[in-house]
Amino acid sequence: MNVIICKNKQEVAKEAYKIVKDRINNCRAKVLGLPTGTTPEGLYAEMVKGYKKGEIDFSDVHTFNLDEYIGLQKDHPQSYRNFMDTRLFNHINIKKENIDFLDGLTDDIDRECERYEAAMEALGGIKLQIVGVGRDGHIGFNEPGTSLTSRTHMITLAQSTITDNANLFFGGDESQVPRWALSMGVGTVLDTQEVLMIAFGANKADAIKGMLEGPITTMNTSSALQLHPNVTVIIDEAAASKLEYHDYYKRIAPGNIEAMYAFLEKARAQAAKKAKAAAKPAPKKAAAKPAPKKATAKKAAKKK
Numbered sequence: 001m002n003v004i005i006c007k008n009k010q011e012v013a014k015e016a017y018k019i020v021k022d023r024i025n026n027c028r029a030k031v032l033g034l035p036t037g038t039t040p041e042g043l044y045a046e047m048v049k050g051y052k053k054g055e056i057d058f059s060d061v062h063t064f065n066l067d068e069y070i071g072l073q074k075d076h077p078q079s080y081r082n083f084m085d086t087r088l089f090n091h092i093n094i095k096k097e098n099i100d101f102l103d104g105l106t107d108d109i110d111r112e113c114e115r116y117e118a119a120m121e122a123l124g125g126i127k128l129q130i131v132g133v134g135r136d137g138h139i140g141f142n143e144p145g146t147s148l149t150s151r152t153h154m155i156t157l158a159q160s161t162i163t164d165n166a167n168l169f170f171g172g173d174e175s176q177v178p179r180w181a182l183s184m185g186v187g188t189v190l191d192t193q194e195v196l197m198i199a200f201g202a203n204k205a206d207a208i209k210g211m212l213e214g215p216i217t218t219m220n221t222s223s224a225l226q227l228h229p230n231v232t233v234i235i236d237e238a239a240a241s242k243l244e245y246h247d248y249y250k251r252i253a254p255g256n257i258e259a260m261y262a263f264l265e266k267a268r269a270q271a272a273k274k275a276k277a278a279a280k281p282a283p284k285k286a287a288a289k290p291a292p293k294k295a296t297a298k299k300a301a302k303k304k
């Protein structure tokens with residue numbers, strides 16, 4: 001995994017935006033998977049800013065959101081659909097028909113989950129999946145114990161998630177938080193082409209430690225991302241504070257690849273120079289002067 005450790009959450013949002021902009025503009029991510037929660041709010045603000053500056057165009061982008069509460073209407077202030085409309089969709093030029101969302105009021109949960117999987121597949125799969133992480137390590141709403149091969153499904157929320165989401169979005173009133181949700185499965189996320197995980201804050205440090213350095217386990221479903229071949233994790237120092245390999249991740253941060261290529265180029269130039277020198281024909285040696293002839297015994301006698 002490619003780990004980028006930033007100073008603070010503002011920097012996390014800016015770094016993440018660079019990746020989203022690059023992938024959309026280079027046509028590599030016209031199908032996006034999106035998260036909700038407080039974590040992506042800064043990124044969505046950057047995306048709206050970028051769109052207004054003309055840096056990024058969403059006219060042919062399709063989106064799928066990770067999850068939705070069961071029982072909330074689309075326009076309920078705390079529905080994830082409403083979250084996305086108010087933070088992102090209403091401010092960019094995405095076509096409404098290109099936004100797909102799990103229906104939290106469906107009368108057939110299994111059919112709705114199958115429909116969602118099929119819709120992703122029909123578009124060739126998600127190219128860039130952005131995810132946040134819950135305090136217990138969940139991605140989407142895949143709480144501890146969820147199968148790491150799960151597809152879109154119904155999930156019962158863990159108490160820590162109900163408490164966190166009550167405090168963040170329901171004015172602290174846990175009774176208002178639905179106990180169930182629909183969520184892409186861990187397997188659904190693993191099938192996407194690229195994953196961008198963002199997180200910040202000390203309350204995410206344990207989840208991030210488990211995700212990057214812990215064993216792969218259903219007790220922290222984000223740890224399954226260790227099996228994905230193309231993941232970038234952008235976190236702040238507080239979320240990175242429990243990482244054993246913190247210094248190593250910092251060393252392989254952005255600029256590392258460029259530094260490696262510069263080093264490789266220099267080494268190749270040196271090797272080529274050495275090979276050229278070795279291949280040059282050796283300079284001709286001056287013909288050796290014949291050794292002065294030793295006076296023969298006869299001549300020596302004559303001289304006397």
Ligand code: GLP
Nearest residue numbers: 035037038039132133134140141
């Ligand atoms: C919810 C969402 C997750 C999100 C998590 C973290 O449970 N279903 O997708 O990652 O909250 O939320 P936050 O970003 O507010 O910490």
